[in-house]
Amino acid sequence: xxxxxxxxxxxxxxxxxxxxxxxxxxxxxxxxxxxxxxxxxxxxxxxxxxxxxxxxxxxxxxxxxxxxxxxxxxxxxxxxxxxxxxxxxxxxxxxxxxxxxxxxxxxxxxxxxxxxxxxxxxxxxxxxxxxxxxxxxxxxxxxxxxxxxxxxxxxxxxxxxxxxxxxxxxxxxxxxxxxxxxxxxxxxxxxxxxxxxxxxxxxxxxxxxxxxxxxxxxxxxxxxxxxxxxxxxxxxxxxxxxxxxxxxxxxxxxxxxxxxxxxxxxxxxxxxxxxxxxxxxxxxxxxxxxxxxxxxxxxxxxxxxxxxxxxxxxxxxxxxxxxxxxxxxxxxxxxxxxxxxxxxxxxxxxxxxxxxxxxxxxxxxxxxxxxxxxxxxxxxxxxxxxxxxxxxxxxxxxxxxxxxxxxxxxxxxxxxxxxxxxxxxxxxxxx
Amino acid sequence: xxxxxxxxxxxxxxxxxxxxxxxxxxxxxxxxxxxxxxxxxxxxxxxxxxxxxxxxxxxxxxxxxxxxxxxxxxxxxxxxxxxxxxxxxxxxxxxxxxxxxxxxxxxxxxxxxxxxxxxxxxxxxxxxxxxxxxxxxxxxxxxxxxxxxxxxxxxxxxxxxxxxxxxxxxxxxxxxxxxxxxxxxxxxxxxxxxxxxxxxxxxxxxxxxxxxxxxxxxxxxxxxxxxxxxxxxxxxxxxxxxxxxxxxxxxxxxxxxxxxxxxxxxxxxxxxxxxxxxxx
Numbered sequence: 001x002x003x004x005x006x007x008x009x010x011x012x013x014x015x016x017x018x019x020x021x022x023x024x025x026x027x028x029x030x031x032x033x034x035x036x037x038x039x040x041x042x043x044x045x046x047x048x049x050x051x052x053x054x055x056x057x058x059x060x061x062x063x064x065x066x067x068x069x070x071x072x073x074x075x076x077x078x079x080x081x082x083x084x085x086x087x088x089x090x091x092x093x094x095x096x097x098x099x100x101x102x103x104x105x106x107x108x109x110x111x112x113x114x115x116x117x118x119x120x121x122x123x124x125x126x127x128x129x130x131x132x133x134x135x136x137x138x139x140x141x142x143x144x145x146x147x148x149x150x151x152x153x154x155x156x157x158x159x160x161x162x163x164x165x166x167x168x169x170x171x172x173x174x175x176x177x178x179x180x181x182x183x184x185x186x187x188x189x190x191x192x193x194x195x196x197x198x199x200x201x202x203x204x205x206x207x208x209x210x211x212x213x214x215x216x217x218x219x220x221x222x223x224x225x226x227x228x229x230x231x232x233x234x235x236x237x238x239x240x241x242x243x244x245x246x247x248x249x250x251x252x253x254x255x256x257x258x259x260x261x262x263x264x265x266x267x268x269x270x271x272x273x274x275x276x277x278x279x280x281x282x283x284x285x286x287x288x289x290x291x292x293x294x295x296x297x298x299x300x301x302x303x304x305x306x307x308x309x310x311x312x313x314x315x316x317x318x319x320x321x322x323x324x325x326x327x328x329x330x331x332x333x334x335x336x337x338x339x340x341x342x343x344x345x346x347x348x349x350x351x352x353x354x355x356x357x358x359x360x361x362x363x364x365x366x367x368x369x370x371x372x373x374x375x376x377x378x379x380x381x382x383x384x385x386x387x388x389x390x391x392x393x394x395x396x397x398x399x400x401x402x403x404x405x406x407x408x409x410x411x412x413x414x415x416x417x418x419x420x421x422x423x424x425x426x427x428x429x430x431x
Numbered sequence: 432x433x434x435x436x437x438x439x440x441x442x443x444x445x446x447x448x449x450x451x452x453x454x455x456x457x458x459x460x461x462x463x464x465x466x467x468x469x470x471x472x473x474x475x476x477x478x479x480x481x482x483x484x485x486x487x488x489x490x491x492x493x494x495x496x497x498x499x500x501x502x503x504x505x506x507x508x509x510x511x512x513x514x515x516x517x518x519x520x521x522x523x524x525x526x527x528x529x530x531x532x533x534x535x536x537x538x539x540x541x542x543x544x545x546x547x548x549x550x551x552x553x554x555x556x557x558x559x560x561x562x563x564x565x566x567x568x569x570x571x572x573x574x575x576x577x578x579x580x581x582x583x584x585x586x587x588x589x590x591x592x593x594x595x596x597x598x599x600x601x602x603x604x605x606x607x608x609x610x611x612x613x614x615x616x617x618x619x620x621x622x623x624x625x626x627x628x629x630x631x632x633x634x635x636x637x638x639x640x641x642x643x644x645x646x647x648x649x650x651x652x653x654x655x656x657x658x659x660x661x662x663x664x665x666x667x668x669x670x671x672x673x674x675x676x677x678x679x680x681x682x683x684x685x686x687x688x689x690x691x692x693x694x695x696x697x698x699x700x701x702x703x704x705x706x707x708x709x710x711x
Contacts, residue, residue, distance in 0.1 A: 029709075040620040040710040044703045047441065053706070055440045098438055098553045101705045107438040118551035124472045126479045131471070138468040139554045 018110070019191055019222035020073040020096065025105035027066040027091050028058060035061040055103035065091045067246040068105070073191075078223040080237030080254065082230065082261050084268070087243040089226045093117065093193050096224060111190025111221050114140070118195075120180025125169035129160055129179055132168050136183045150186045157208070158182035174201055185212050192220045196227050230258055230411075259377075259409045266379050266405050269338070270306065273379075273403050283400040289326060290386060290396040293319035293363075297382070297404045310408030310417060314370040316382050320396070321363045328357055329395065332385040333368050335375070336399070342383070343375055343415050349389060357389070376417050377408040448698075455557075455701050462555040469562035473537075474569065488570035489577055492525040499642050511644030515672050516585040519578060523671065524641040526574035527664040530600070531607050532632045534567035538611030539628050542619045542707060549708050556704045557612075557697075564604070564611050590674025599667040602689040606663065609693035612700040619707050640665065659685035 030036040039062070043053040058064070066088040073079045081089045094100045095107060097115045122139045123132050133154055137147035155164060158179040160171070168176060178201050194213070201209070217223050217236070227233050233240060233254070240257035242250040242264070250260040286292075298315045299305045308314055316333070331348040346368070348354050382404075385397040410417055446454075478484045496518055502508035503517075513520050541563035542549065542556060549556065582589060618624035636642075638651065639660050646652045655661050662685040666676055676682065 036710055037620055040706065043706050044616065044620065044699075047702045047706065048699045050702075052441045094550070095438065098436065099550060099705070099708055101438050101440060103440050105439075109436045109438075111434065113436075113553075115552070118547075121551040122548045124476060126476050127472060131475070135468045135472050138465040139548070139552055141554065144464050 017075050018072050019075050019077075020071075020110070020224070021108040022069060022071050022092075022096075023106045023108075025066060025069050025092075025095065025102040025107060026056075026064050027088075027095060027100060028055070028062045028103050029065045029091075030059075031061045031063065035059075064246050066095070066102075069243075069246075069248055070105075071241060071248065071251060073222040073224060075221050077239065078217055078225055078237045080233040080240040080257070081224065081226045081243060082228075082233055082240060082257065083243030084265065088246045089243055090195060092243075093195050093224065093226055096191075096193055109191060112141070112188065113191045113193060114184070114187045114189030114220075115193040116181070116184050116195065117193065119184050120176055123168055123176070123180060126167055128167055129155075129158075129164045129171070132179070133183055136180070137187075140184060140187050142187055146188060154179075154182045154186050157186070157212070159205070174205075177201065178205055181209060185209070185216060189216070190221045192216055192223045194223065194225045194227070196229075230261075234258060255409075258411070262377060262412055263407060266377070266407075269379050270403055270405055283398070285394065285397045287393070287395050289323055291321045291323065292396065292398060293321065295319065295382065295384075295401045305404075306402075307405040307407055310377055310406055310410065311372055311374060314373050314406075316368050316370070318366045318368075318382075318384055318401075319364070320366070320386075322359060322361050325360045326358070326388075326395065328389040328391075329359065329386055330356065330389045331366065331368075332387065334383045335370070335373070336381045336383055337375070337415070338379050341415070343380070344370060344373060346370075373406075374417050375406050376414055377406050377410065377412045379403055379405055451698065451701060455697060458555055459557060459561075462558045465555060466558040466562050466565075469558055470565050473562055473566050477566070485569060485573050488573035491570075492522050492529075492574055492577070495525060496521040496642070509643070511640075511646060513644050515587060516581070519581045519585060519587060520668070520672070521642050522574060522581065523578050523668050524664055526571050526578065527600075527603065527667060528636060528639070528641045528660075529574070530567045530571050531603055531660060531663075532567075532636065533570065534564045534604075534607035535610055535614065536625070536628055536632060537563040537566050538607070539614040539618045539625045541611075542615045543622070543625070556707075557700065560611055560615050560700070561608065564608050567607070589671050592674040593671045596667050596671050599670060602686040603660075603663040603667075605693040606659070606689035609689065609691075609696035612696035616700055616703060616707055620710050635660075656681070659688045663689065 030039060039059060043055070046053045069088075069092065071079070081092060083089050091100065093115070094117075095102055096109065097113055097117070120136075122136050124135060127135060133151060134144075134147055137150075137154075138144075142150075158175070158181075160175050160179055163171060163175060168179070171179070181201075213236075223236075225233065225237055237254050239252065240250075240254045241248055242257050242261045244264060249264070250257050295318045296304055296316070297306070297308065298317060299308060300313060300315075302315075314335070318333075332345065333348075334342045334345040337343050348356060380403060381399070382401045383399045384401065386395040387393065388395070408417070481487070483490075499508060499510075499521065500517065503510055510517055538560050541559050545556075545559055581587075614624055614628065638654065639658055640646065640651075640655055641664060645655055645661070645665065662678060662681045666678065666682045670676060
């Protein structure tokens, strides 16, 4: 492994417990290729002359991909990093790995870093599995002795059978990644960086990988784990950092971090949908007899809102104007989730036995309360249809009304949240 | 005691030139095996799926030298004063020349070719450049075998000082590496470099007395006098063919030049290699 390193010893005893220390680190990227080229030449020229590249200043078209990030990973700790695509997770890992240097700040790492970042990168298709084990091992920083020692274990773990002496270009994609993963997890390391590689192979290989990862975590001084699989993050990490737009927005307890992340994701989606100007015409069908106005939800004291908390009563309102007298009408109102699943559907003249039937020309506000809906936290959309109860003509059908958020600290899985009681008891033969 | 590594902007500059060299030497030593593995990889990728394999190394010089012989016989081209059979002289020259030219062309694209791997794995990029420069030694060895065959065919015996010639190869290898470090860096920022290089190399070969004797008059005469490649090729060649060295001064200056280029290239590469990763 390449090390542009200062080799020194820690003097004070408190820092010896810290495996990774990141102090006010920033990294910038350039948006345009031409700019990148010119800046590249300039920086190289400056560095070559022994001048600083003044990397702390943003030039035109440059932006911070990681902005003033500080954290520490203690010995024996697993730190998770989550965040939307482009939040800067992978850039942080690459800086910890020494592939990129920070443009501001300082990273201090104690021990040999091993990365499970891109398995199989560096394989040569023309070389056999055996040759690639040596090549890839060398690229990942293993010595000849180390590869020789681990060769058997690598082959066994990868489970490639008779294909060991076949060029890897004839491997199935599964065999290819299995071999890559196997080499990577057999490196000697003190600090392990993992980026989204656990979704490799079939279930039995995934389980084997997870077991191996657990062994590595046991041996490693510290682990930094980046993943979109929040289930993995929840189970594997002691502490989680949430990144948003290049900055740390939360750092701490894993469960709190996850709910913070979910909340941010929901709010972002809400903003995106609210700013969307053109609607799909299929989502709004109208006979022209009804003109829809404002719709939304309100909180328990009647004020308009976009968010309610899990377990609270949901009050929806719909304003509309009829252009003529309408007879025999009934309402169908539903709440849809992001997957377009109708979580709640109410029909006014059916279960609710409410008859509005005939209304004259004019403006109306329909208010519907859903008492403690208990929907899991997420983004929801009210939908409404107004039909004739005798002819079943549709006056109006709208699926893209203003969305709202249900907030809560539980995982957004399933549809409905209920409190529960658990019991596990052995069944004895006698009973 | 675990090793402490720090990453900061302008990491290397802050440390000063002496520790810079220490770092470079440590890195080169530490990555010998990696360099060998990368060399094997490049070798396989060129020759494994090829019917003729290394025999291509025979064909290229035979064709160029054959062309020159035809030109000469037709009275279009004068070789100048050459005391040994022309094919031996020319192929020997070509063998030395291609260490430089092939070496430079392969090193200049080495970083770009490794592209995605560089941004995924942290490994010694110097090994990558050295391994690709070393590729040119394979055709060189093959061509030296061809020269050996020609010695037998023409019943010419080389000087006993042929034993020293590997030592005289070092400067041209160092020059190739030094320029290779600089060009591979530049090419990963601006891709024009490698395209320009292949064009320039052909042109440069005709300007250097590889396939003809050193011109005594005309525009090329003074140019040759200041062409380090000329000395780096003609001195080992002279040593093999005649066992003498006639242009010591020019050779030593060229050797000095090679070592300076090597040193400067290596330091530049070391100072800027992580910057390059971002631009690839």
